[in-house]
Amino acid sequence: MPVRVEPKVYFAAERTFLSWLEFSIILGSIAAALLNFGQDTVTLASAWAFTLVACLSLLYSMLLYLWRVDNIRKRRDVRRVYHEKWGPTVLCVGLFVAVLVNFVLKGKDGTYADFPRDGGGGSIKHPWKGHS
Numbered sequence: 001m002p003v004r005v006e007p008k009v010y011f012a013a014e015r016t017f018l019s020w021l022e023f024s025i026i027l028g029s030i031a032a033a034l035l036n037f038g039q040d041t042v043t044l045a046s047a048w049a050f051t052l053v054a055c056l057s058l059l060y061s062m063l064l065y066l067w068r069v070d071n072i073r074k075r076r077d078v079r080r081v082y083h084e085k086w087g088p089t090v091l092c093v094g095l096f097v098a099v100l101v102n103f104v105l106k107g108k109d110g111t112y113a114d115f116p117r118d119g120g121g122g123s124i125k126h127p128w129k130g131h132s
Contacts, residue, residue, distance in 0.1 A: 005072055013065060024054045024055075027095070041105075049097065049101045049102075052094070064087065
C-alpha cells in the first residue's frame with residue numbers, strides 16, 4: 001500500500017525554496033548597489049564577492065529543492081535529512097568573507113583614514129569624491 005503524502009509537505013518544501021530565493025535576491029541587490037554607487041576597485045571586488053555568494057545561494061537552494069521534491073515524490077523516508085546542516089553555515093561564512101573583503105580592502109586602500117578624527121566640526125570627505 002503506497003504511503004500518502006500530504007500536500008502540506010510539498011508546500012513546506014516550496015516555502016523553504018522561496019525563502020532561500022528571497023535571501024539570494026537581497027544579496028544580489030547589495031551587489032548591484034555596490035556596482036552602481038561605487039567607483040573604485042575595492043567596491044568592484046566586494047560586489048563580485050556578494051554576487052558569488054548570491055549565485056551559490058541560488059544554486060544551493062535549487063539543488064536542495066529538486067532533491068527534496070524528488071524524495072517526496074518517491075515517498076522516501078527522509079525525516080532526518082531535511083535538517084540543513086551545512087548549507088546555511090557555508091553561505092553565512094561566504095557572506096562574512098564578502099563583508100570582510102570589503103573592510104580589509106578599504107582598510108588597505110586607506111579610505112577609512114581619510115575621515116576627520118577631530119570629533120566633528122569639519123565636513124566629511126567622501127572616499128569616492130576626492131579631497132576637494
